[in-house]
Amino acid sequence: MRPSVAGTPGGCAGTPGAGRTPARSRSILAGAASRPRLAARAPGGIHSEPCSPRGRAGASLADSCDGLEAALPALSLYDDACSSGGPGTGTGAPAADAIRVFVRVRPLSAREQAAGGAAARACVSVAQERAVVLADPAKAGQEPFVASFDHVFGPEAGQEELYAAVGSQMVDNCMAGFNSSIFVYGQTGAGKTHTITGDVSRAEDGALAEQCGLTLRVFRQLFDRITGEERDGVRYTVKCCYAEIYNEEITDLLNPGGCGLAIRDGDAHRGVFVEHLSEHMAVNADDVMRLIQKGSANRHTAATRMNERSSRSHSVFTAVVEAHERQPDSGVTNVRFAKLNLIDLAGGERVGKSGATGDQLTEAKSINKSLTTLGRVVTALTEGKSHVPYRDSRLTFLLKESLGGNSKTSLVACVSPSEESVQETFSTLVFAAGAKKIRNRAVVNQDTVGDVKALQLENARLQRELAKREDVLAAELRQQLTLAQAAAAAAEQRASAAEERSQQLEVVLNENHVALQQRNAELALVTKEVEETKATCQLLQKDREQLIDHNAALAERVEQLSGCLERSEQAMRRLQQDVVAAAEHRAAAAAGQQAAEEEARGVHAELERVGAELAQAKAAAEEGERKEKALRREVEQLLSDLRKQQREAADSLELAAAREGRLRQELAQLSEVAASRAAQLQEAESRLAAETVATTKYRRMVGEIGKLIDWAQSTSPLPPTLGGRTSPAGYSSLLGYGRRAHGLLRLEPLLSFGGGEKAPAGTPISPLGDASNQARALLGSRAVPSPKPQVQVASPSGRSPAPSPSKVW
Numbered sequence: 001m002r003p004s005v006a007g008t009p010g011g012c013a014g015t016p017g018a019g020r021t022p023a024r025s026r027s028i029l030a031g032a033a034s035r036p037r038l039a040a041r042a043p044g045g046i047h048s049e050p051c052s053p054r055g056r057a058g059a060s061l062a063d064s065c066d067g068l069e070a071a072l073p074a075l076s077l078y079d080d081a082c083s084s085g086g087p088g089t090g091t092g093a094p095a096a097d098a099i100r101v102f103v104r105v106r107p108l109s110a111r112e113q114a115a116g117g118a119a120a121r122a123c124v125s126v127a128q129e130r131a132v133v134l135a136d137p138a139k140a141g142q143e144p145f146v147a148s149f150d151h152v153f154g155p156e157a158g159q160e161e162l163y164a165a166v167g168s169q170m171v172d173n174c175m176a177g178f179n180s181s182i183f184v185y186g187q188t189g190a191g192k193t194h195t196i197t198g199d200v201s202r203a204e205d206g207a208l209a210e211q212c213g214l215t216l217r218v219f220r221q222l223f224d225r226i227t228g229e230e231r232d233g234v235r236y237t238v239k240c241c242y243a244e245i246y247n248e249e250i251t252d253l254l255n256p257g258g259c260g261l262a263i264r265d266g267d268a269h270r271g272v273f274v275e276h277l278s279e280h281m282a283v284n285a286d287d288v289m290r291l292i293q294k295g296s297a298n299r300h301t302a303a304t305r306m307n308e309r310s311s312r313s314h315s316v317f318t319a320v321v322e323a324h325e326r327q328p329d330s331g332v333t334n335v336r337f338a339k340l341n342l343i344d345l346a347g348g349e350r351v352g353k354s355g356a357t358g359d360q361l362t363e364a365k366s367i368n369k370s371l372t373t374l375g376r377v378v379t380a381l382t383e384g385k386s387h388v389p390y391r392d393s394r395l396t397f398l399l400k401e402s403l404g405g406n407s408k409t410s411l412v413a414c415v416s417p418s419e420e421s422v423q424e425t426f427s428t429l430v431f432a433a434g435a436k437k438i439r440n441r442a443v444v445n446q447d448t449v450g451d452v453k454a455l456q457l458e459n460a461r462l463q464r465e466l467a468k469r470e471d472v473l474a475a476e477l478r479q480q481l482t483l484a485q486a487a488a489a490a491a492e493q494r495a496s497a498a499e500e501r502s503q504q505l506e507v508v509l510n511e512n513h514v515a516l517q518q519r520n521a522e523l524a525l526v527t528k529e530v531e532e533t534k535a536t537c538q539l540l541q542k543d544r545e546q547l548i549d550h551n552a553a554l555a556e557r558v559e560q561l562s563g564c565l566e567r568s569e570q571a572m573r574r575l576q577q578d579v580v581a582a583a584e585h586r587a588a589a590a591a592g593q594q595a596a597e598e599e600a601r602g603v604h605a606e607l608e609r610v611g612a613e614l615a616q617a618k619a620a621a622e623e624g625e626r627k628e629k630a631l632r633r634e635v636e637q638l639l640s641d642l643r644k645q646q647r648e649a650a651d652s653l654e655l656a657a658a659r660e661g662r663l664r665q666e667l668a669q670l671s672e673v674a675a676s677r678a679a680q681l682q683e684a685e686s687r688l689a690a691e692t693v694a695t696t697k698y699r700r701m702v703g704e705i706g707k708l709i710d711w712a713q714s715t716s717p718l719p720p721t722l723g724g725r726t727s728p729a730g731y732s733s734l735l736g737y738g739r740r741a742h743g744l745l746r747l748e749p750l751l752s753f754g755g756g757e758k759a760p761a762g763t764p765i766s767p768l769g770d771a772s773n774q775a776r777a778l779l780g781s782r783a784v785p786s787p788k789p790q791v792q793v794a795s796p797s798g799r800s801p802a803p804s805p806s807k808v809w
């Protein structure tokens with residue numbers, strides 16, 4: 001255990017309270033004096049640290065000392081701490097430190113570019129590295145919003161450039177013993193995590209990847225510095241912790257079991273801290289890198305519409321750096337410590353835009369609530385309100401020291417350049433501009449430890465030093481007082497002289513006043529006269545103008561009249577010429593009259609001839625008129641005929657239409673008749689087919705009869721079919737044959753024309769009919785002797801008609 005007089009500095013989340021240690025030993029000053037350049041080397045001198053020497057004696061003379069600051073420009077706060085006792089010697093308020101505010105504009109994201117339109121258009125630009133210009137397209141025609149900051153980084157700025165401007169100075173502060181904080185603030189997806197953490201997954205032991213953010217770069221430089229100082233005998237310890245505030249609950253990111261942790265407002269030494277937060281020793285930057293990697297992996301993140309890997313919590317990475325330096329001469333140890341906070345705030349989001357629902361909606365609400373409280377804290381601080389609502393959210397309570405307290409703080413406001421985010425960018429810039437006005441009061445955190453004897457010695461030395469300083473200061477002040485008294489006496493003398501002079505001046509003034517009044521009265525009279533004269537002048541001027549106009553009109557009239565006169569003279573001259581010409585003309589006319597009379601006579605004759613022609617023409621015209629009338633009548637007649645024909649044609653058309661209708665009906669009837677005829681024809685055909693079958697049958701019978709006849713002609717005996725017996729029954733059968741043959745003969749016409757054709761009149765009987773007759777004749781002669789046994793058979797060319805078979809039978 002390290003012996004501690006003023007108490008162990010606070011843990012990770014506690015605020016070391018060394019700046020409030022009442023007594024400082026000489027060795028502290030000596031130790032501090034060995035590092036005066038740390039603060040004096042603050043980068044670029046951007047952040048000047050005014051001298052404010054406030055010792056115990058100085059406390060009551062603080063105002064006077066403030067006046068002296070200007071006279072001691074060479075002393076920075078830390079230099080002053082070294083040379084005049086610095087923070088260790090003073091118990092008064094330290095100098096106010098403004099928060100350094102940076103703006104980082106990220107490039108358009110792939111999502112924004114792909115979305116096109118407003119999302120893909122940039123509305124933010126950087127002017128001379130210190131100002132940001134925001135042109136809201138909805139306010140076209142208006143001046144763009146411009147705000148200046150400590151530095152503005154454009155989309156092209158890399159991680160190293162950012163670190164050089166923001167992080168490097170933080171390392172200097174930390175090594176000098178100042179608490180230091182960096183915040184990243186901005187809407188979701190604006191690049192906060194990229195800025196503060198970056199891509200640490202690719203960082204390897206001892207090397208920085210290009211995309212590593214501020215945190216790892218800070219620790220690399222810090223450990224480089226520590227290594228350098230450890231060579232000079234200073235011993236360092238670095239303890240880290242990593243917490244997140246998720247839905248208003250604090251979780252230990254390096255010990256996931258530790259959640260629901262409480263924030264405590266500790267004593268003056270610890271300040272505000274998270275209870276039971278695990279602390280991890282780091283001896284080099286790689287240790288820190290592993291802690292960041294581990295903690296980052298445990299953070300609450302989620303993919304949202306605005307950011308594929310959106311942090312859903314605020315995270316605070318804290319390292320407490322302690323430097324122990326033993327003073328060999330006094331035996332006491334000087335302890336300096338600083339708390340380094342790297343804060344990644346969750347991004348504010350408009351839930352309507354991010355589309356958050358369920359858990360994400362709860363997270364977004366919690367984030368927005370705590371950011372609103374942060375805004376109220378900033379406003380209260382900038383407006384100097386007596387109550388600052390730190391306790392209204394865990395975030396602001398935990399960051400109490402960083403905002404308006406004992407810390408040198410930097411804020412990086414991250415913004416998107418996209419027009420789509422113009423409102424969020426505007427809010428971020430307004431927040432950042434407000435944060436610029438916050439004044440923190442950072443002190444060097446240092447303490448002294450050692451044995452009692454050494455401390456007493458140191459105390460005595462400090463008291464002697466203090467007494468000496470008090471004497472010096474008192475002498476200086478006495479001298480100044482004397483000077484001031486002398487100046488006051490001189491001023492008093494000057495004042496009484498001035499009084500006297502003033503009275504004299506007053507008398508003169510009164511005299512002047514009376515004279516002035518007289519002058520004023522005279523002036524009024526003169527003014528009145530001048531006014532009247534002016535009025536008269538105006539009237540005269542008007543008269544003059546009228547006269548000028550009148551003169552001009554007269555001159556014009558004279559000019560017109562002289563013109564007229566000239567024209568009249570010319571006309572007179574022309575008239576005289578005309579009179580001469582007329583006389584000449586009269587003479588010529590007398591000569592010409594004769595010729596004219598002759599000509600008139602010719603003309604008269606011509607007139608007569610023309611009159612005759614005219615009469616003829618008139619007659620022709622009358623004739624033409626008559627013909628025209630006749631033609632008109634004809635045309636009218638033709639027109640009426642035409643109309644009549646048209647009417648008739650219309651009537652005929654109607655008749656034709658009616659007739660067509662009738663014809664159509666008839667046609668329909670005929671079609672029906674034709675259909676019934678076709679049906680009858682079909683029936684007749686089927687009957688004919690049946691008769692054809694019967695005809696075939698009879699043909700066979702005729703054949704047999706033929707054979708019978710042949711046989712009867714060739715033989716006299718009875719046919720063999722009768723068994724050679726000439727019995728009455730045999731003759732009877734033979735007679736039956738003959739009758740059937742006769743039946744066949746009735747079909748002759750059909751048979752001889754094959755098919756249902758009727759034999760035309762006079763057609764000769766077919767050979768078959770001839771054979772039948774022969775058969776009948778034969779049979780008749782044999783079976784029934786008849787006085788007319790002969791049957792007449794028509795020859796093929798026979799002219800006489802065949803006897804009717806009915807007559808035969």
Ligand SMILES: Nc1ncnc2c1ncn2[C@@H]1O[C@H](COP(=O)(O)OP(=O)(O)OP(=O)(O)O)[C@@H](O)[C@H]1O
Nearest residue numbers: 106107188189190191192193194307310311346347
């Ligand atoms: N300056 C930059 N250059 C290149 N890429 C960047 C830059 N800033 C941010 N990005 C990229 O934009 C994306 C969003 O950035 P990041 O996650 O850091 O936003 P965030 O502000 O932390 O968002 P959230 O609040 O939602 O966590 C990441 O992919 C990141 O790499």
